[in-house]
Amino acid sequence: MTASRTARERVRAELTREITDIARRQLATEGAGGLSLRAVAREMGMVSSAIYRYFPSRDDLLTALIIDGYNALGAAVEQTEAACPPDDYLGRWLAACDAVRDWAVAHPHEYALIYGSPVPGYQAPQDTVAARVRDVAVLSRIVSDAWQAGAMRTPTTEPPAALDADTAVFRDLMPGVPDSVIWQAISAWTALYGWVNFEVFGQFQNTIEDRHTAFGHSMRLLAETLGFTQ
Amino acid sequence: MTASRTARERVRAELTREITDIARRQLATEGAGGLSLRAVAREMGMVSSAIYRYFPSRDDLLTALIIDGYNALGAAVEQTEAACPPDDYLGRWLAACDAVRDWAVAHPHEYALIYGSPVPGYQAPQDTVAARVRDVAVLSRIVSDAWQAGAMRTPTTEPPAALDADTAVFRDLMPGVPDSVIWQAISAWTALYGWVNFEVFGQFQNTIEDRHTAFGHSMRLLAETLGFTQ
DNA sequence: AAGAAACGAGAGCGCTGCTCTTGACGGACA
């Protein structure tokens, strides 16, 4: 309906895309703190105030980049996992972990934007919530599939009763999976991102050099704890 | 010798301390990005350029705060762990984990400074290295003590041979501990900070509310994987 | 064709980190 109502709207969409593209490039080279509306405008041959027609503030531009980041990471994980044999649950787990790490290492500043320290004064709007869960949804689905296929051990340690309410959100993500496994999965989830954080944020520098191998081993240990039997 | 050569030097040391104190307060309220030399100077009743007599740049002030942060976290973990019965290895592990989390939650911005996304354009100087290892040294010592006391299971999964070189650094931290346990410990270490990152950086918001309980459960699972038998 | 909405350009405000110069002060030495 609105296909061509818009010589203007088409230009607007195009310019908006160009702004985010330049901003993403700037983000990749300078980091989140170095993202400057004036620099974006300069590179576009615009005057700085014109940018505000498209993004009312620097935070709004950041929000757009954050949503893009979540979606890019989510898509990468989804694609990688989809290419695995569905009944190779351990393989799917390891592939998904690898995908997270690969994307993060390839896009460190974007990763920092979505999983690093929050930008000061910036409050993530609700728009980001939908895009936020794609990666964890994949991981959850692997666990859920593996459990329902009987390819996981039953853990020996039950979560405390106090966690019952907090488990609800994850029961929806992993239908049919017992709470004990859910909390194992949550632990594995945080451990995965803990590793990636350390690696991307330079905590392994001068310490662990063969990071890909080390990551793989760590994820394998996590998978063991999680209880993949295959 | 230099005890009182210094009406001047004493004042200088005092002012330097006052600057870092104010900067730390500002860091706590505004975050790393909001740390402003001019604001510090204003609060001290000084003119902004005078600060540069004490810290040649904003980055140098940040470095001082980072070193302080590492030391504060390290000291907190050391003290907490030292108060535990030495032969209660699981207790020492859980207490040390709790200490890390407690400090991080109490000082989120300082934590972000040392374990969050690196400040753009800022390169951590070598001065920070010494203070950096205090927390991981404590965790390593617990594992090492537990192993030597025979209070840990032997893991079934050996690390790949390619990791041999990278293991060297950790062998010094955990003398006598086999490589398989060392890599379990490294995994637990990253998992611990993965959780704390998620919690401090707001990733658990609207998801996990009873974070203290959840954290305790997760650390207990880690301890199980690590193999504390007691 | 007329009115409304959207747009780019420009000036400007207050803030930042940082530099340079100037004049005052204090400790060491003759």
Added chain:
DNA sequence: TGTCCGTCAAGAGCAGCGCTCTCGTTTCTT
């Protein structure tokens, strides 16, 4: 005691930032 050099705070100033407001133009709508 007097001199002299290093240290210091202060101030002005530069370039950059996010953001706001106004103004004249272009584009869409009716």
